Amino acid sequence: xxxxxxxxxxxxxxxxxxxxxxxxxxxxxxxxxxxxxxxxxxxxxxxxxxxxxxxxxxxxxxxxxxxxxxxxxxxxxxxxxxxxxxxxxxxxx
Numbered sequence: 001x002x003x004x005x006x007x008x009x010x011x012x013x014x015x016x017x018x019x020x021x022x023x024x025x026x027x028x029x030x031x032x033x034x035x036x037x038x039x040x041x042x043x044x045x046x047x048x049x050x051x052x053x054x055x056x057x058x059x060x061x062x063x064x065x066x067x068x069x070x071x072x073x074x075x076x077x078x079x080x081x082x083x084x085x086x087x088x089x090x091x092x093x
Contacts (some may be wrong), residue, residue, distance in 0.1 A: 003028055009035070010067075011078045011085040018090040021067040025050065027085075032056045036079040039064060042072065050076075066091050 005085040013070040025037060035055045047069065050062050071093045073078070077086040 005070055009033075009078065009080040009083045009085060011076065013077060014087065014089045015091040019066070020092050022065040023089055025062045025064060025076055026059065027062075028059050029057055029080060033080050035060075037062060038077050038079075039066075040075045040077060042075070047074070048076055060081060 007029075008030040010028050012028070014023045014025050025083055027035070027037070029035065032055065034053065035051055036049070037051040039045050039050065041047050048064060048066075050064050064076075071091050074089050074091060075086055076089055077084065080088060
């Protein structure tokens with residue numbers, strides 16, 4: 001019989017990290033779904049939206065070019081449905 005597993009989404013470690021000026025952000029989703037990937041500064045302000053669209057199931061790779069941003073720690077947050085995953089990335093110029 002079919003068993004309903006909760007939708008899984010995972011954010012992989014960004015690379016390179018620390019980075020300058022760009023870093024790769026990879027994630028995996030089990031089922032196709034709408035995914036939002038945003039970057040926040042340490043004050044909690046959204047500074048970039050990397051993705052905001054439907055993705056098929058599988059592995060995906062995004063890139064964030066932070067060339068116009070200042071050095072520091074940023075938070076990458078992935079939201080898919082009610083699932084949230086986040087990680088810190090460090091921009092060093």
